[in-house]
Amino acid sequence: MKKDHPFHFDSGYVAKQGITNTLFNKFAAIVLLFFSLPVFIVIPIIIRLQDGGPAFYAGARLGRHKKEFTMYKFRTLAVNAEQMIGSSLVSTSSLKLETPIGKFLRETRIDELPQLINVLMGDMDIIGPRPERQTVYDEMCKQIPWYDKRFSVKPGVIGYSQLFTPHSASKKTRALIDNFYLKRSHEVTSDIVLLSYALSVLVYKLVRKLPRAFAKTVKHFSPAYHKKQERRDSDRVNCHYTKINLWYKHPEEVDHEHLTMHMSDLQGEVVNINETDVYISLPSEIMHDIAAIELITRYRPLLQSKVRHKTVHCKSKLRFKREQNSQYPDQFMYVISMHELSPLNQLKLHKYFLHKSIS
DSSP: OOOOOTTOOOTTOOOSOSHHHHHHHHHHHHHHHHHTHHHHHHHHHHHHHHHSSOSEEEEEEEOGGGOEEEEEEEOOBOTTHHHHHTTOOOOTTTTTOBOTTHHHHHHHTGGGTTHHHHHHHTSOEEESOOOBOHHHIIIIITTSTTGGGGGGSOOEEEOHHHHHSOTTSOHHHHHHHHHHHHHHOOSHHHHHHHHHHHHHHHHHHHHHHHHHHHHHHHHTTSHHHHHHHHTOSSOOEEOSSEEEEEEEOBTTBOOHHHHTTSOOSEEEEEEEEOSSEEEEEESSOOOSOEEEEEEEEEEOOTTOOOOEEEEEEEEEEEEEEEOOOTTSTTOEEEEEEEEOOOHHHHHHIIIIISOOSOO
């Protein structure tokens, strides 16, 4: 007998439908809209004040059976951002397309709240694969095996893969996770569990990020703030319990994957990190060219007590040495750049070190 493939959908597969599912989605959308009414008042005012553009974004997306519908969001990018990006998934922050409050809205997923209206209109469900743009589907997704299985159900305000992977995850990786849940999630109870988990994580994120977002929004109207932002390419994330191992460049060892199998030449702590650079403290000076680094951090999923360790390996290069920091006496401070991250290491960097996924 042919073994069932992880992506295989047999004849017993039935898309979520029926009166129970419809009632759950309508009821959940109404309740969430009611409790988020203050957000629908405050956020549009802030967006309008920041750049004068429209508060809401309306874009065409592919829904169930690839039927096109109009999806609504709070606008987080420049007015002409979609024309500039096209079908590309290039980091919007690197292109300086995000509005001042856009990063906060995207990280906390508050920008998705207007899609509750799409749920009431019948175009979307609360839980389901995220809707896709036609251009992105044609150029990046159509060739992925089993990708079209997502169109057997309505798209969701909260996506399965969106919960567990950062924006940088590949479409193939996200398709794998979406199909995994599509195959196993046929009951409303599973949607209730996922919604409860997503809300608990998002509320936790909101509480942590709200003070900084408020301060950033207020500072946005200061000219000094804009000059400071021009010098910073990417926001840094402060690190706790994050270590770094460094390897010097040796003539007989070139491949960093093999190099990291040997004992490191230096060990230190990570102060903060962004997508390209690591700010570190070391007990001794760097004496030679750096070949590779290993980042190690502690990770504990929300609602779980077990602590796990996550690592990232990549090639690296010393950018510059910084003056000693009063918070790190008797330590040498350096900025190290990261290069040639594999897709897996990049995914781990964004998820566990930069915290760009929901969970």
